[in-house]
Amino acid sequence: MKNFRYINSVLGVCLFAFGFLIFREAGNYVPEIEIDGQVGAHAFPQLFAVALMVLSALMALLDLKKLTKPTTASFAGIGAVAVTAGFCYAFWYFLPEVGFLIMAPLFACTVTAITTRRFRIMDMIPVLLVVFAVYFVFANLLKVPVPAGFLG
Amino acid sequence: MESALLMLEGFKDVVTLQNLLSVFVGSALGISIGALPGLNASMGIALLLPLTYGMSALPAIVMLLSIYCGAIYGGSITAILLRTPGTTAAACTVFDGYEMAQNGEPGRALSMAATASFIGGIFSVIVLIFLSPPLARMALMFGPAEYFALCFFGLSIISSLAAENMVKGLISAVIGLLLGTAGLDIVTGVPRFTFDIVELLNGISFIPVLIGLFAVSQIFITVEKEIQELGGVKQAISGLTISLKDLVSVTGTVIRSSIIGTLVGILPGAGATMSSFISYNEARRWSKTPEKFGKGCLEGIAAPEAANNAATGGAMVPLLSLGIPGSETTAVLVGAFMIQGLRPGPLLFRENPDLVYGLFAGMVLANIAFFVLGMLGARLFSQVTKIPNRVLVPMILILATIGSFAENNSLSDVFLMFSFGVVGYFMRKFEFPVAPLVLALVLGPMAESNFRRGLIISAGDWTTFFTRPISLVFLALGFATLIMPFIRMIRDHRKTREVPPSE
Structure with missing residues (x-):
């Protein structure tokens, strides 16, 4: 663009x-x-x-009056940004209903797939490990009441 | 002399296995909490307070102080590596820290942050030990007029943060100031820009805005690059630690920032964030190479880090000398003192001098502990920059989400964070600097409320801001800082006109 x-x-x-x-x-x-x-x-x-x-x-x-430099930003990858932002909002929207434990891995895997433009299990494993580690630290150790969704 | 002897006694008391363990465990927990976006020192102390219930007074409070010092330093780790400041006090560290990490020098940036934080922290403890009573009295001389002038001085930094594109920088700052006015007006109770949304009555939370503007916008930029470059190549890691030459080159900056951090930290309500911004600006103003700021220079990391850790000792001055908690964190610490049956204030010095000097010694050890852990961990933490973006991007997004949520347990903050991520992305695309907006959002509400309170106290007499000496000094410094970039611009313009064009 x-x-x-x-x-x-x-x-x-x-x-x-x-x-x-x-x-x-x-x-x-x-x-x-x-x-x-x-x-x-x-x-x-x-x-x-x-x-x-x-x-x-x-x-x-x-x-x-052309006294300033024109903005030279490129918007070549804006489609991927729009899709990622869209998934961010979808994640936020469904989070209270579905719960963090289900939504976060789904969201993280989707973002990985967008970033790499492919769906490979090997890419997802470290992502899922990180998501569950974050959940464990915040929800279990620090007792942050993350949305539980239908899992209660 | 008497203080020195009592200090030696304090060290004798604190150097036991249990106390040393408390210091190191506290520092490690503090660093971890500080590094997690959304969790700050006060939340960390509140969360870990139950761990100290079974302990005696000295190890318990020393452990909490270690969490405090460690958390302030820990904020810089994610700021440098992920462009996600772990605490608000580390917002300024992002500007140069992240750039250095991207240039392949994350270890050097992390080592600089640890070293500057350590020096700042130790400096403030020394001030706390020897000068706390007169400084605490000085802090009480600060009324709304002085606070307004100090905030004005802080805000004047905008002109230098926006130096590369003055108009866009000022627009960014004005938007930050406007955002800061949202919520219930604290003087009259009138809701402003809330549009009947209950979540906006408390104003716009700073943490989600910070995470959105810095971290989420960076995620969008990274996603865009990944798509264009199909994987991109990560910069190889080169600088793993700082050299003696590096340290010597920032000595002046660190000392100046430590003084600023300690003094601003003493003022109730000012705190580590304001001190880091003021120090960053002063470092830039005094630097021989101000043009390198924001592009990954050591001074840009040393200044805010020395200042924000110096503010920890500063914040303890009114607490221990007068019993006044000047910040959220010290307010939580008052609770910890009370659980141990102690009341911070002048009587504590008279009734429990051993404990007070034990605490001072504990704070020295806490600074040493996070420095050791930080330097040892720098090499390890640096490896984060090697993580491929396909893992890093979702990881930061999840961390950012939970970090924004954790502060108020509110999903509205998560929405705010994503929205500011989009705003930040477009701001960066259209070359609007983000830093003035962040600074204005921090200092704007403080400036406004103190200005209005000052006017109410003086019954509408505007000269109150110019007739009080401390206020006058800060206003003069603020005006000087504001006009300096313009003078520099005119001087440079004249110079270029005087140089004859080459053949």
């Missing part, structure tokens, strides 16, 4: 709009009781939102 020359301008506009939304939202944070000398709960978020708008506008302008 080739990079768009004016990507920083686009990002600048998006961040400016985000800053504007934050500024408006922060305007609602007015406390019911006023204390003498108090700066309201809205002041700092609004100050930061204004700073974000100014800086993002500056970034967009500098990019449009």
